[in-house]
Amino acid sequence: MEIPFLQSAFGWAGLCRSLLGSRGGLQRVWDSFARDTGLSTDFVFTSSCRAALVLAYRALCLDGEVIVSPLTCSAALQPILAAGLRPKFADVCLDSFNLDPEAAQRSIGPRTVAIEAIYLGGNASGAAALAELARKHGLKLVEDCTHGAGARDGGCPTGTFGDAACLSFPKIVDGAGGALCGRNATWLNDARNLQSSWNTTSRLRIGLRLLRTLLTASGINLSEENVPESLLRFARRRPESPNGSTTQVNIGKCARTRSVESAWAACQLGKWRRLASGRQTAALHLKRALARHTPNVRIQLSVGGAESTYTRFYVRVPARSDDMIGLMRKHGVEVIHLSHGDGACQLRLDHDPCFSPYLDPKELPNYFQLHDHLIALPLHAAMGPTEAEKIALALKLSLAAAAGEK
Numbered sequence: 001m002e003i004p005f006l007q008s009a010f011g012w013a014g015l016c017r018s019l020l021g022s023r024g025g026l027q028r029v030w031d032s033f034a035r036d037t038g039l040s041t042d043f044v045f046t047s048s049c050r051a052a053l054v055l056a057y058r059a060l061c062l063d064g065e066v067i068v069s070p071l072t073c074s075a076a077l078q079p080i081l082a083a084g085l086r087p088k089f090a091d092v093c094l095d096s097f098n099l100d101p102e103a104a105q106r107s108i109g110p111r112t113v114a115i116e117a118i119y120l121g122g123n124a125s126g127a128a129a130l131a132e133l134a135r136k137h138g139l140k141l142v143e144d145c146t147h148g149a150g151a152r153d154g155g156c157p158t159g160t161f162g163d164a165a166c167l168s169f170p171k172i173v174d175g176a177g178g179a180l181c182g183r184n185a186t187w188l189n190d191a192r193n194l195q196s197s198w199n200t201t202s203r204l205r206i207g208l209r210l211l212r213t214l215l216t217a218s219g220i221n222l223s224e225e226n227v228p229e230s231l232l233r234f235a236r237r238r239p240e241s242p243n244g245s246t247t248q249v250n251i252g253k254c255a256r257t258r259s260v261e262s263a264w265a266a267c268q269l270g271k272w273r274r275l276a277s278g279r280q281t282a283a284l285h286l287k288r289a290l291a292r293h294t295p296n297v298r299i300q301l302s303v304g305g306a307e308s309t310y311t312r313f314y315v316r317v318p319a320r321s322d323d324m325i326g327l328m329r330k331h332g333v334e335v336i337h338l339s340h341g342d343g344a345c346q347l348r349l350d351h352d353p354c355f356s357p358y359l360d361p362k363e364l365p366n367y368f369q370l371h372d373h374l375i376a377l378p379l380h381a382a383m384g385p386t387e388a389e390k391i392a393l394a395l396k397l398s399l400a401a402a403a404g405e406k
């Protein structure tokens with residue numbers, strides 16, 4: 001692949017430091033990351049964002065419905081079920097692709113206990129409005145900052161609007177694990193204790209993850225013949241089925257962490273500021289190139305004083321996402337849909353037996369307009385105007401081909 005979706009910031013030096021490092025280094029790096037992002041310095045290191053979300057919901061001792069956007073990867077939704085709660089899907093904004101605060105307000109009912117804010121692609125639009133809504137109705141706000149760590153809305157950083165903030169290091173710096181933070185030390189300690197009862201991440205899993213990250217960093221594209229990925233799936237614990245449902249919830253990434261993971265996270269997290277500012281510059285290059293070549297493509301917008309960290313660069317295209325993934329690939333550019341895996345699109349939730357029982361399609365017209373027409377373009381910290389131009393041209397040609405095929 002000439003332009004892969006991910007260009008890893010991890011290398012051999014990182015591998016050596018991860019293998020030789022100790023658990024202790026992470027707090028020091030986190031302190032400086034917390035200063036940069038506005039997050040609290042008190043945090044729980046978790047095996048993934050999924051683990052952080054499950055811990056957040058369990059430690060908050062909630063029972064009822066969580067209002068959440070359907071326009072996301074299922075990994076952001078599975079923890080709601082895994083914690084014994086029910087998702088209540090509210091519609092998204094056509095501009096920002098995030099949960100629409102007005103639709104969220106309409107969805108509040110007697111069983112609502114929380115709102116999950118997801119900052120798709122790193123876009124913080126709606127964060128302040130959701131925080132206000134949660135405050136007004138006495139609901140908990142759980143922030144999924146997987147893409148959005150360091151983004152702002154109305155000048156305030158994401159992760160400070162709610163009761164809990166959940167992060168995923170692979171998505172922001174190519175590190176291992178994730179984090180749960182919040183201002184309430186007692187509650188955070190409960191989460192820490194809950195996590196200590198989990199099994200530790202298997203060594204095989206960590207080894208395969210290191211191998212996969214290193215291969216990606218060395219330019220070996222694994223998306224077609226993804227051997228480490230298949231092995232990883234094999235190594236995963238059997239998913240849990242909460243509430244006795246027949247559908248499976250994959251919380252295989254919920255585990256107690258090992259010191260190699262925290263050393264890996266420490267080694268990568270120190271790069272956050274450089275990577276985030278590089279991605280913002282790269283996003284500007286892409287926007288200029290797209291404005292020249294593909295005026296019919298809608299770029300995800302930051303609305304109402306919000307900023308984006310551009311962890312992913314989402315666009316809405318007239319063609320179908322699954323066709324575009326194949327056509328862009330023919331032009332040497334790897335694009336993804338809502339989750340990064342084997343090149344497939346995220347199942348629309350009305351086709352997903354896990355989530356369709358919780359969906360009322362009549363309430364979600366914008367979601368149904370957007371879901372099949374979103375793609376995330378490659379974006380990395382070192383991307384210059386030439387690469388951005390190639391991506392825009394590939395997009396233009398792919399759109400023309402998709403229109404011709406109709």
Ligand SMILES: Cc1ncc(COP(=O)(O)O)c(C=O)c1O
Pocket residue numbers: 047048049050051072073075076118144146147167168169177178253338339340
């Ligand atoms: C919005 C969102 N939340 C949560 C996750 C899960 O992150 P993790 O793999 O760290 O559990 C993802 C995965 O891509 C995601 O896109």
